[in-house]
Amino acid sequence: MTRVVELIERKRDGGRLEAGEIDALVQGYVRGEIPDYQLSAFCMAVLWRGMDARETAALTAAMVRSGERLDLSRFGRVVDKHSTGGVGDKTTLVVAPLVAACGAPVAKMSGRGLGFSGGTLDKLASFTGYRVDLSSAEFLAQLGRIGIVLSGQSADLAPADGLLYALRDTTGTVPSIPLIASSIMSKKIAAGASAVVLDVKVGRGAFVKDLGQARELARAMVAIGRAERLAVTCELTDMDQPLGHAVGNALEVREAIETLRGDGPPDLVRLAVLAGAEMLVLARRARDKRTAAARIDRAIQDGSGLAKLRELVSAQGGDAALVDDTAGLPRAAEVETLRATRTAWVGDLAADTIGIASLRLGAGREKKGDRIDLSTGIVLRAKVGTRVERGEPYAEVHCSGRRSDAEAIELVRSAFRWSSSRVPARRLVLGRIASR
Amino acid sequence: MTRVVELIERKRDGGRLEAGEIDALVQGYVRGEIPDYQLSAFCMAVLWRGMDARETAALTAAMVRSGERLDLSRFGRVVDKHSTGGVGDKTTLVVAPLVAACGAPVAKMSGRGLGFSGGTLDKLASFTGYRVDLSSAEFLAQLGRIGIVLSGQSADLAPADGLLYALRDTTGTVPSIPLIASSIMSKKIAAGASAVVLDVKVGRGAFVKDLGQARELARAMVAIGRAERLAVTCELTDMDQPLGHAVGNALEVREAIETLRGDGPPDLVRLAVLAGAEMLVLARRARDKRTAAARIDRAIQDGSGLAKLRELVSAQGGDAALVDDTAGLPRAAEVETLRATRTAWVGDLAADTIGIASLRLGAGREKKGDRIDLSTGIVLRAKVGTRVERGEPYAEVHCSGRRSDAEAIELVRSAFRWSSSRVPARRLVLGRIASR
Numbered sequence: 105m106t107r108v109v110e111l112i113e114r115k116r117d118g119g120r121l122e123a124g125e126i127d128a129l130v131q132g133y134v135r136g137e138i139p140d141y142q143l144s145a146f147c148m149a150v151l152w153r154g155m156d157a158r159e160t161a162a163l164t165a166a167m168v169r170s171g172e173r174l175d176l177s178r179f180g181r182v183v184d185k186h187s188t189g190g191v192g193d194k195t196t197l198v199v200a201p202l203v204a205a206c207g208a209p210v211a212k213m214s215g216r217g218l219g220f221s222g223g224t225l226d227k228l229a230s231f232t233g234y235r236v237d238l239s240s241a242e243f244l245a246q247l248g249r250i251g252i253v254l255s256g257q258s259a260d261l262a263p264a265d266g267l268l269y270a271l272r273d274t275t276g277t278v279p280s281i282p283l284i285a286s287s288i289m290s291k292k293i294a295a296g297a298s299a300v301v302l303d304v305k306v307g308r309g310a311f312v313k314d315l316g317q318a319r320e321l322a323r324a325m326v327a328i329g330r331a332e333r334l335a336v337t338c339e340l341t342d343m344d345q346p347l348g349h350a351v352g353n354a355l356e357v358r359e360a361i362e363t364l365r366g367d368g369p370p371d372l373v374r375l376a377v378l379a380g381a382e383m384l385v386l387a388r389r390a391r392d393k394r395t396a397a398a399r400i401d402r403a404i405q406d407g408s409g410l411a412k413l414r415e416l417v418s419a420q421g422g423d424a425a426l427v428d429d430t431a432g433l434p435r436a437a438e439v440e441t442l443r444a445t446r447t448a449w450v451g452d453l454a455a456d457t458i459g460i461a462s463l464r465l466g467a468g469r470e471k472k473g474d475r476i477d478l479s480t481g482i483v484l485r486a487k488v489g490t491r492v493e494r495g496e497p498y499a500e501v502h503c504s505g506r507r508s509d510a511e512a513i514e515l516v517r518s519a520f521r522w523s524s525s526r527v528p529a530r531r532l533v534l535g536r537i538a539s540r
Numbered sequence: 541m542t543r544v545v546e547l548i549e550r551k552r553d554g555g556r557l558e559a560g561e562i563d564a565l566v567q568g569y570v571r572g573e574i575p576d577y578q579l580s581a582f583c584m585a586v587l588w589r590g591m592d593a594r595e596t597a598a599l600t601a602a603m604v605r606s607g608e609r610l611d612l613s614r615f616g617r618v619v620d621k622h623s624t625g626g627v628g629d630k631t632t633l634v635v636a637p638l639v640a641a642c643g644a645p646v647a648k649m650s651g652r653g654l655g656f657s658g659g660t661l662d663k664l665a666s667f668t669g670y671r672v673d674l675s676s677a678e679f680l681a682q683l684g685r686i687g688i689v690l691s692g693q694s695a696d697l698a699p700a701d702g703l704l705y706a707l708r709d710t711t712g713t714v715p716s717i718p719l720i721a722s723s724i725m726s727k728k729i730a731a732g733a734s735a736v737v738l739d740v741k742v743g744r745g746a747f748v749k750d751l752g753q754a755r756e757l758a759r760a761m762v763a764i765g766r767a768e769r770l771a772v773t774c775e776l777t778d779m780d781q782p783l784g785h786a787v788g789n790a791l792e793v794r795e796a797i798e799t800l801r802g803d804g805p806p807d808l809v810r811l812a813v814l815a816g817a818e819m820l821v822l823a824r825r826a827r828d829k830r831t832a833a834a835r836i837d838r839a840i841q842d843g844s845g846l847a848k849l850r851e852l853v854s855a856q857g858g859d860a861a862l863v864d865d866t867a868g869l870p871r872a873a874e875v876e877t878l879r880a881t882r883t884a885w886v887g888d889l890a891a892d893t894i895g896i897a898s899l900r901l902g903a904g905r906e907k908k909g910d911r912i913d914l915s916t917g918i919v920l921r922a923k924v925g926t927r928v929e930r931g932e933p934y935a936e937v938h939c940s941g942r943r944s945d946a947e948a949i950e951l952v953r954s955a956f957r958w959s960s961s962r963v964p965a966r967r968l969v970l971g972r973i974a975s976r
Contacts, residue, residue, distance in 0.1 A: 112712035116587065141576035145711035148584035151552065275581035276548035 108132070108142050115149040123162035130166035134264045140271055147268070147277035155282035160324055161331035163282065167290035168332075170264035174240065174296035179209045179247060183387040184297035185379060186288060188321070189223075191309040191459040192346035192484075196224045196254070197360035198368070198376040199383070201412035204252035205403040206380075206396075208387035211247045213257045213295050222353045222468065222476050225256055230354040230433050230478050234422030252416050261294035279311065285324035289332070299335035299386035300325075301379050306534055307344030309455025315340065315534055322537040329539050337382045340535035341375060345453040345488050348372035352467040352481010352502060354434040361430055364410040371487070371532050377401055378533065434479035436502035440513050444492040444522075451523030453488050461515035464508040465501070480504050482516055489529035544568070544578050551585040559598035566602035570700045576707055583704070583713035591718035596760055597767035599718065603726035604768075606700035610676070610732035615645045615683060619823040620733035621815060622724060624757070625659075627745040627895040628782035628920075632660045632690070633796035634804070634812040635819070637848035640688035641839040642816075642832075644823035647683045649693045649731050658789045658904060658912045661692055666790040666869050666914050670858030688852050697730035715747065721760035725768070735771035735822035736761075737815050742970055743780030745891025751776065751970055758973040765975050773818045776971035777811060781889040781924050784808035788903040788917015788938060790870040797866055800846040807923070807968050813837060814969065870915035872938035876949050880928040880958075887959030889924050897951035900944040901937070916940050918952055925965035 111125055121129075129146065132138035155163065176182045185200070187193050196212065204210045214224035214236075222229075225236045236256040238246070246253045259266065265287050272278050292300045302325055306318040322338035329336030348369045350359035363372055380403075381396035390396035403409040410427065418424040426432050462468050466477035479502065486498040499516050503509040547561055557565075565582065568574035591599065612618045621636070623629050632648065640646045650660035650672075658665075661672045672692040674682070682689045695702065701723050708714050728736045738761055742754040758774035765772030784805040786795035799808055816839075817832035826832030839845040846863065854860040862868050898904050902913035915938065922934040935952050939945040 109710055109712055116584070116712050139576070141580040141707060142711055144577040144581040145584045145713060148552065148581045148588070149712065152584070152588045271577060274545055275578055276545050276552050276585065277581060 108138055112142060112146045112149055115146060115153055118153050120156060121159055121162075123158070123165070126159060126162040127166040127169065130163070130170060130264050134170045134267060143268070144271055144275040144277065147272055147275065147280070147283065150283060151277050151280040154280075157324070157327040157331075160282040160286055161328050164286040164290045164293065164328045164332070167262045167264040167268070167286060168293045171262050171294060172260045173294050174261065176209075176211060176247070176296035176298070179211070181298040181387045182209050182211050182296060183299045183301065183383045184212060184292050184295065185210075185301045185303070185383060186292060187303040188288070188305050188310060188312065190305040190307075190343035190347060191455045191462065192348050192351040192356065193305065193343075194227060194348065194350070194356035194360045195303065195372065195375055195379060197227060197357065197413070198363045198372065198409075199380045200252060200254060201364060201416060202376065202380045202400050202403045202409040203383045203387075204250075204416075205408040205412040206384055206389060206399050207251070208384055208389045209247055210252045211243070211296070212254050213261070213291065214254065222478075224254065226476050226478070227353045227357050228254060228422070230357045231417045231422030231424070231426055234417060235420045238420070246419050250415050250419055252412060253420075254416060255420070257291065262290040265290045281317070281320050281324050285321055285328060289325055289328040293332055293334060297334065300329065300337075301382045301386065302336060302338040303375070303379060304338050304340045305343035306340055307342055307455060309346060309459055310343035319535065319537065326537055326539050335386050335539050337386060337538040338536065339378060339382070339533060340537070342530055342532050342534055343455055345530060346455050346458050346484060347375065349484045349487075350481065351458055351462050351484070352465065353476065353478040355481040355483060355502060358430045358433055361410070361413070361427060364404060364413055365407075366404050373404075374532055436479040436481070436504050438503045438505065440501040440503060441497045442499040442501070442513070442517055443495055443497050445494065446522075447494045448492060448522040448524055449527040450486045450488050450490050450492065450498070450520055451527045452521035453484065454519045457515050457519035458482060458484070461501070461512040461519070464506070464512035464515065465503055466506055477504055487529070489527050491526075544574055548578060548582045548585055551582060551589055554589050556592060557595055557598075559594070559601070562595060562598040563602040563605065566599065566606055566700045570606045570703060579704070580707055580711040580713065583708055583711065583716070583719060586719060587713050587716040590716075593760070593763040593767075596718040596722055597764050600722040600726045600729065600764045601768065603698045603700040603704070603722060604729045607698050607730060608696045609730050610697065612645075612647060612683070612732035612734070615647070617734040617823045618645050618647050618732060619735045619737065619819045620648060620728050620731065621737045621739070621819060622728060623739040624724070624741050624746060624748065626741040626743075626779035626783060627891045627898070628784050628787040628792065629741070629779075630663060630784065630786070630792035630796045631739065631808065631811055631815060633663060633793065633849075634799045634808065634845075635816045636688060636690060637800060637852060638812065638816045638836050638839045638845040639819045639823075640686075641844040641848040642820055642825060642835050643687070644820055644825045645683055646688045647679070647732070648690050649697070649727070650690065660690065662912050662914070663789045663793050664690060664858070666793045667853045667858030667860070667862050670853060671856045674856070682855050686848075686851050686855055688848060689856075690852060691856070693727065698726040701726045717753070717757050717760050721757055721764060725761055725764040729768055729770060733770065736765065736773075737818045737822065738772060738774040739811070739815060740774050740776050741779035742776055743778055743891060745782060745895055746779035755971065755973065762973055762975050771822050771975050773822060773974040774972065775814060775818070775969060776973070778966055778968050778970060779891055781966060782891050782894050782920060783811065785920045785923075786917065787894055787898050787920070788901065789912060789914040791917040791919060791938060794866045794869055797846070797849070797863055800840060800849060801843075802840050810968055872915040872917075872940050874939045874941065876937040876939060877933045878935040878937070878949070878953055879931055879933050881930065882958075883930045884928060884958040884960055885963040886922045886924050886926050886928065886934070886956055887963045888957035889920065890955040893951050893955035894918060894920070897937070897948040897955070900942070900948035900951065901939055902942055913940055923965070925963050927962075
């Protein structure tokens with residue numbers, strides 16, 4: 105085999121690697137034959153020089169090959185859904201039950217969040233007893249029985265991705281389009297998806313800050329899908345302000361339940377219907393997006409989505425009664441209500457600042473292993489374009505008596521910019537890139 | 541302290557680091573608190589983004605601070621000499637005795653070579669019994685007694701440089717101007733030099749391939765010298781064809797001795813006089829370069845340089861009789877003589893090809909720990925511009941019966957390009973960059 109240092113040098117000098125060379129790097133790393141310090145230098149060279157579509161596809165395939173690959177073919181077309189993450193993004197909790205209620209199997213493995221607030225797994229922990237460590241057998245059995253399963257990432261799937269991500273996290277090599285794209289896609293492919301709907305978040309509250317980069321990431325993932333014969337649809341959506349009203353784990357669960365009850369905030373409802381419709385079409389359960397959207401909408405109106413969530417929570421050992429009695433979800437000790445000092449429109453609402461406030465409240469994780477406070481967070485009573493009367497509340501900060509609470513409250517206050525004239529609401533959907 | 545990953549990210553994004561941050565990185569690495577994989581990613585980011593003069597000086601100072609610093613002040617101004625390395629570069633073996641013979645103390649620590657042929661230490665091993673592992677006490681005592689010492693790099697001096705170099709060597713992060721400049725200068729500063737003459741080699745046989753890069757490297761080293769109050773003179777010299785006639789360890793020792801006897805090849809003599817004169821001026825043993833050059837020249841003519849070499853070899857336990865009877869130096873089993881097939885001028889002589897031929901003959905080291913054959917190598921009877929008559933020899937290949945000998949002979953043949961019209965000799969000295 106070519107020496108590892110020569111592969112690093114070639115990438116450093118802007119050259120390209122063959123699929124076999126990339127595979128040897130990845131498998132050699134997983135087997136412990138190639139040391140961390142060579143892989144981290146390689147990742148920095150990739151961040152610098154990039155990878156073309158063939159290299160990115162080869163990297164993805166190599167990470168899939170590093171472990172097991174789930175076979176879901178007996179369930180027909182299983183469509184996965186993934187968001188690149190943002191502040192207040194509880195879409196999965198809404199979309200997964202809706203799609204399953206429409207008859208398309210949903211088998212999703214999620215990660216724990218690093219960053220502004222918890223990941224889907226953390227949010228689900230609000231249902232006391234909910235298990236996220238299903239075995240493969242349990243995972244498949246539940247999918248067959250109730251058509252929906254939301255569990256943790258299995259260590260047996262794409263183990264190279266887990267190792268590589270941990271290394272990238274400590275070596276400043278996270279923000280590379282080919283490395284991000286292959287990381288996301290390798291997990292989806294290993295988890296047995298036939299098709300994937302990807303929500304690429306763009307803006308201050310996402311790791312992708314501008315639309316150009318978001319398009320590049322979406323194209324990279326669609327290209328990987330093409331190489332792996334996996335249909336991929338990317339929605340590019342706004343994350344310059346948070347999604348919905350709630351930010352924080354139990355608060356987001358409550359908002360997801362309200363949305364399934366037909367009482368959700370307009371942006372979250374819109375996104376849930378859009379993503380759900382894309383999933384139904386890719387799963388071939390609807391002939392076009394319009395029909396699919398109508399079915400998703402019906403699953404909200406007739407309560408079948410909510411019923412599916414109840415079924416899911418119950419099947420995974422969680423307290424399903426909380427779906428109907430959200431008052432029993434974790435609650436913060438104090439709620440600080442922020443009120444407008446004059447009548448004005450919200451001109452700007454910085455998602456990143458709200459995200460940091462959420463971290464300070466204990467709702468997010470600064471580093472791996474940090475404990476998350478499920479009860480704390482922020483409820484935004486107003487979003488960009490909302491008119492708020494003097495003295496009316498525009499945000500609630502749910503705190504649990506931390507030293508950093510005062511800082512968090514100040515951050516929430518500073519995240520809002522006010523305008524004395526009318527401001528239009530922000531566009532939610534910024535683009536769509538799909539494999540066909 | 542700022543988290544290491546933030547320092548990596550800042551450099552990755554093209555920012556600059558403070559001196560204290562660089563020092564924390566280096567000392568943390570030497571103490572084993574910062575892992576290899578973070579440092580290698582950092583080095584790749586430095587290779588990509590560069591370092592400004594202040595950062596490079598801070599890195600050098602940090603590497604010096606990582607170990608002991610030799611105090612040579614009792615000997616007055618001690619001038620060190622360093623070459624960035626090339627094919628057939630035996631200048632140190634000639635210059636050091638000449639400068640010492642002129643009354644300026646020469647205390648030089650050399651490394652073992654990695655690459656085309658051995659380093660100065662390997663060449664000195666041709667004098668049976670020569671010790672390169674002097675203790676600090678022995679090193680200082682010999683300098684006081686005979687005014688010259690040529691020994692190995694002490695592990696106590698700039699240990700960070702040794703660690704970092706080993707890491708860079710396996711991670712594709714060697715060719716970075718600030719990393720190279722700080723590596724060279726940290727060793728010189730730790731070894732107690734008051735001033736340094738640097739020979740920056742440029743061309744196919746050097747790691748710096750073009751004059752622009754060579755100037756950049758020279759300026760970086762002069763800037764480090766300025767920050768550390770160390771006078772630095774860089775000569776930029778040609779390494780597109782090998783230096784002198786001999787390539788290979790014992791062959792180069794013989795050529796060095798011939799040069800000290802007044803019978804050296806013109807380019808080597810010129811470089812030795814030039815570098816020696818610069819050293820005498822920096823050591824304040826001559827008022828200008830012209831006077832200094834005349835004194836170096838006299839030390840060749842009157843045999844005092846050769847006598848000093850004899851004294852050096854004897855002081856370090858080597859067989860000094862070999863200085864007068866070079867027939868006793870290691871000799872290869874076979875000599876293949878290459879003869880011109882037509883009368884022509886040497887139009888080109890590729891130093892890199894000769895270097896690879898030397899490696900194939902066993903005279904160099906492909907990786908650390910490889911054994912070196914002292915006897916083998918190449919003698920170039922003709923250099924660029926030499927007219928060779930049909931049937932006359934233009935090169936000798938000294939082999940020891942390796943399987944790769946035939947390949948080496950073919951390489952030497954292919955390194956020569958012939959011209960049917962006159963070709964001018966190559967310019968040796970390409971530039972000079974000095975601190976004043």
